[in-house]
Amino acid sequence: MSVETAPVTESDLRDDDLEDLRLSAKDYHELYHIMCLQREFETRLYTLFKQGRLIGAAYAGAGHEAIAAGSGYAMAPQDVLVPLHRTIGTHFLRGHTPRIMMCQYMGRANSPTGGKDGNMHCGDIEKNIIGMTSHLGANIPTAAGIALGLKLQKKDGVALSFIGEGGTSIGDFHEGLNFAAVRKLPMVLIIENNGFAYSTPTELEYACENLVDRAEGYGMEGVLVDGTDVRAVYRATKDAFARARAGAGPTLIEAKTYRLLGHSQQDPAKYVPQSYKDAAKQNDPLPKCERDFVKSGYCTQDEMDVIKSNCVKEIDDAVAFAESSPMPEPAEALTGVYAV
Numbered sequence: 001m002s003v004e005t006a007p008v009t010e011s012d013l014r015d016d017d018l019e020d021l022r023l024s025a026k027d028y029h030e031l032y033h034i035m036c037l038q039r040e041f042e043t044r045l046y047t048l049f050k051q052g053r054l055i056g057a058a059y060a061g062a063g064h065e066a067i068a069a070g071s072g073y074a075m076a077p078q079d080v081l082v083p084l085h086r087t088i089g090t091h092f093l094r095g096h097t098p099r100i101m102m103c104q105y106m107g108r109a110n111s112p113t114g115g116k117d118g119n120m121h122c123g124d125i126e127k128n129i130i131g132m133t134s135h136l137g138a139n140i141p142t143a144a145g146i147a148l149g150l151k152l153q154k155k156d157g158v159a160l161s162f163i164g165e166g167g168t169s170i171g172d173f174h175e176g177l178n179f180a181a182v183r184k185l186p187m188v189l190i191i192e193n194n195g196f197a198y199s200t201p202t203e204l205e206y207a208c209e210n211l212v213d214r215a216e217g218y219g220m221e222g223v224l225v226d227g228t229d230v231r232a233v234y235r236a237t238k239d240a241f242a243r244a245r246a247g248a249g250p251t252l253i254e255a256k257t258y259r260l261l262g263h264s265q266q267d268p269a270k271y272v273p274q275s276y277k278d279a280a281k282q283n284d285p286l287p288k289c290e291r292d293f294v295k296s297g298y299c300t301q302d303e304m305d306v307i308k309s310n311c312v313k314e315i316d317d318a319v320a321f322a323e324s325s326p327m328p329e330p331a332e333a334l335t336g337v338y339a340v
C-alpha cells in the first residue's frame with residue numbers, strides 16, 4: 001500500500017456476506033466494546049507514561065483496534081494466541097483483563113510476569129496466551145510450533161499470530177510460513193500492514209503490490225482484508241479458522257490499516273506525510289465501526305456512547321487497582337529466570 005493511497009472508507013462487505021456472519025446484537029456490542037477498551041487503555045497508557053507512573057515504554061495500537069477485536073473474537077477457547085505489540089484487544093478477549101494488563105504495565109507483583117521482562121511480554125498458559133517475543137518475526141515459528149503440537153495431539157485448536165508489514169522481511173517469516181504450509185498446520189498469521197515500520201514507509205520495505213501475494217508461493221490460502229473494518233477482519237479470521245480446523249492448513253491474512261500515532265510514546269512521527277495522516281483520520285476504525293453498526297441496525301448510537309463511557313470507568317478502575325497493588329519483593333528478583 002502506498003502511503004498516498006487510502007483503502008476503502010466505508011464497509012465493502014456485501015449484505016449477503018454480512019448475513020453469513022451470524023452475529024447477535026450482543027456480539028456486535030462486544031466487538032465495539034473491545035475496540036473502545038483498547039483505545040481507552042492505550043490512550044491512558046500514554047498519559048501515565050508522561051506522568052512517570054508506568055514501568056517501561058508505551059506502544060499503542062491506535063488504528064489496529066479492528067484487527068485485534070475482529071480476529072480475537074473469531075477464536076474458540078481451545079485456540080492459542082501469540083499476540084503482538086498492537087493487539088492488546090486480543091489479550092482482553094482471552095481473559096487478560098484491563099486490571100491484569102495495567103498491573104503488568106506498572107510492574108506489580110500480581111501481574112503475569114511479576115514485574116519482570118518488558119511490559120508487553122506477558123502470557124498465561126491457562127488462558128492459551130503465549131507471551132510475545134520482542135524480536136520481530138520470532139512469534140511466527142513459535143505459532144507454527146504450537147500448531148504442530150495441536151495437530152500431533154489431534155486437538156481441535158488453531159494458533160493465531162501477528163506480524164507487522166516491516167516484520168515480514170525477517171527470515172523467520174519465511175521459515176515459519178513454509179513449515180506451516182508444508183505440514184498443513186492449523187495456523188493463521190495476520191499481517192498488520194499500517195504503512196510504516198517505525199519511520200520506514202512500505203515503498204522501502206517490499207517491492208510486491210500486496211504482501212499477501214506471497215501466500216501463493218508458500219502454497220497456502222491468502223486473504224486481503226480492510227483492517228479498519230472489524231466485521232471484515234472477523235469474517236476473514238473466522239473463515240481461516242474453519243479451514244484450519246478442517247485440515248486445510250494455514251492462512252495468511254493481510255489486514256491493511258493505518259498507524260494513528262507514532263511508533264511508540266516517544267515518537268512524534270514528524271516523518272509521516274500529511275496525506276497519510278489525513279487518510280488515517282478518515283479511516284479511524286472506531287468512528288467507522290460506529291457508522292457501520294448504526295447504519296446496519298446492529299447498535300444505536302446511544303448504546304455505543306454508553307459502551308464508550310463505560311470503558312473509561314473500566315480503565316479508571318484498572319489504574320486504581322494496579323496502583324494499590326504491591327510491587328514485587330526484591331527477594332523475588334531471581335525467581336523464574338533461567339540464568340542467574
Ligand SMILES: Cc1ncc(C[n+]2csc(CCOP(=O)(O)OP(=O)(O)O)c2C)c(N)n1
Nearest residue numbers: 086134135136164165166167194196197198
Ligand atoms: C528483529 C527486530 N528488529 C528490530 C526491532 C525493533 N522494532 C520494534 S517494532 C519495529 C518496527 C516494526 O514495524 P512493523 O513490523 O511494520 O510493525 P508496526 O510497529 O508498524 O506495527 C522495530 C524496528 C525488533 N523488535 N526486532
Ligand SMILES: [Mg+2]
Nearest residue numbers: 164194196197
Ligand atoms: Mg508497520
